[in-house]
Amino acid sequence: MSATASNGTRIAEMARQAGARLAGRETPFLRDCWYVAGFAGDFGETLKPRTILGLPLVLYRDGEGCPVALSNRCVHRSFPLSKGRREGDTIVCGYHGLRYGQDGRCLQIPGQKNAPNGIGVKSYALREQGPLVWIWMGDEPPADAPPLEAWVGDAGWPASNEYFHLEANYLALHENLLDLTHLSFLHAGTFGTPDYALAPYSVELDEARGRFAVLRTVSPTRLPPVWAKPTGLEGRDAARIARSEFVGPSAHVVNVRFEGLDAPVEDRPDMQIKTAHLATPETAETTHYFIHHARNFAQEDARITEFMHEQLCAAFREDVEGLALVEEMVAKSPPDERYEISLASDRAGVAMRRWLLKQVEGART
Numbered sequence: 069m070s071a072t073a074s075n076g077t078r079i080a081e082m083a084r085q086a087g088a089r090l091a092g093r094e095t096p097f098l099r100d101c102w103y104v105a106g107f108a109g110d111f112g113e114t115l116k117p118r119t120i121l122g123l124p125l126v127l128y129r130d131g132e133g134c135p136v137a138l139s140n141r142c143v144h145r146s147f148p149l150s151k152g153r154r155e156g157d158t159i160v161c162g163y164h165g166l167r168y169g170q171d172g173r174c175l176q177i178p179g180q181k182n183a184p185n186g187i188g189v190k191s192y193a194l195r196e197q198g199p200l201v202w203i204w205m206g207d208e209p210p211a212d213a214p215p216l217e218a219w220v221g222d223a224g225w226p227a228s229n230e231y232f233h234l235e236a237n238y239l240a241l242h243e244n245l246l247d248l249t250h251l252s253f254l255h256a257g258t259f260g261t262p263d264y265a266l267a268p269y270s271v272e273l274d275e276a277r278g279r280f281a282v283l284r285t286v287s288p289t290r291l292p293p294v295w296a297k298p299t300g301l302e303g304r305d306a307a308r309i310a311r312s313e314f315v316g317p318s319a320h321v322v323n324v325r326f327e328g329l330d331a332p333v334e335d336r337p338d339m340q341i342k343t344a345h346l347a348t349p350e351t352a353e354t355t356h357y358f359i360h361h362a363r364n365f366a367q368e369d370a371r372i373t374e375f376m377h378e379q380l381c382a383a384f385r386e387d388v389e390g391l392a393l394v395e396e397m398v399a400k401s402p403p404d405e406r407y408e409i410s411l412a413s414d415r416a417g418v419a420m421r422r423w424l425l426k427q428v429e430g431a432r433t
């Protein structure tokens with residue numbers, strides 16, 4: 069074996085060992101966590117099937133307007149309840165007519181006088197907050213609220229929502245969001261500028277709280293159209309100050325501040341955008357990717373909401389397509405060749421995955 073080949077073998081082995089200490093595609097999902105089950109509008113009259121953490125659920129809204137999430141598998145012969153019908157607040161299975169209440173209890177069995185106690189499907193705790201409905205996939209929901217930030221749903225932060233079905237593992241999305249170096253490459257045509265990858269950055273690793281952030285200030289810079297037009301900073305020297313933070317397995321929040329450098333510091337308006345990237349694992353290879361994007365300037369201008377939504381979603385689609393290519397490449401590669409080499413710029417993502425593996429292992433013991 070040549071010196072180069074043996075060096076390559078050693079590096080591959082080290083990369084495999086390092087990867088084994090990180091959460092990855094094979095790591096079970098953390099169930100004791102609030103995940104976004106859907107936008108408020110996903111819960112309605114109709115029975116909507118949705119798989120979350122590998123479990124098939126049916127979602128709807130009862131007559132009081134409360135969202136409901138039940139296991140989608142009828143306990144009789146496993147027919148999907150989402151293919152049954154609503155009758156008032158109950159669901160009637162489309163195969164042999166077992167009737168279930170909003171709490172999942174079987175209330176009626178056709179041809180039998182009584183439904184025996186204890187028969188039913190699992191129901192899941194939900195919390196509706198602003199535009200989002202959160203679900204607790206663990207056993208006992210905690211008293212505290214999901215990790216929703218105060219600006220979500222606030223009238224001072226006009227917003228738009230988007231959903232992508234991501235054909236990739238949710239951790240790939242979290243790593244992508246903690247890695248700002250890809251903006252200059254994957255997003256070269258949308259919101260990346262060439263100077264972005266070269267700008268200095270810092271990371272904040274808070275193991276105790278499970279918070280991992282990347283901070284980057286690009287200044288002076290010229291903003292790409294998605295920010296330049298709505299902020300009025302087109303053709304002007306500007307600062308772009310970004311904080312991108314993993315706040316839990318289900319959520320990542322990006323905050324970006326923009327400043328026009330030609331104005332005195334005290335005259336610069338407070339212009340910020342905030343984006344909640346909400347990752348809900350569907351399976352090990354697919355993710356429900358919900359986005360809530362808001363700004364605190366030009367609040368009255370609906371055209372700006374539309375413009376930013378279009379432009380941003382073009383960029384987020386690049387992530388969705390890029391991560392699907394990654395997933396496909398991993399699937400096509402032999403298992404012993406799936407090791408990955410992490411770079412200095414992956415520090416926050418690596419720390420997050422190490423933390424997450426510890427959480428999952430801790431939850432198992």
Ligand code: FES
Pocket residue numbers: 142143144145146147161162163164165166
């Ligand atoms: S499968 Fe649902 S009632 Fe038989």
Ligand SMILES: [Fe+2]
Pocket residue numbers: 244250251254255383387
């Ligand atoms: Fe991206």
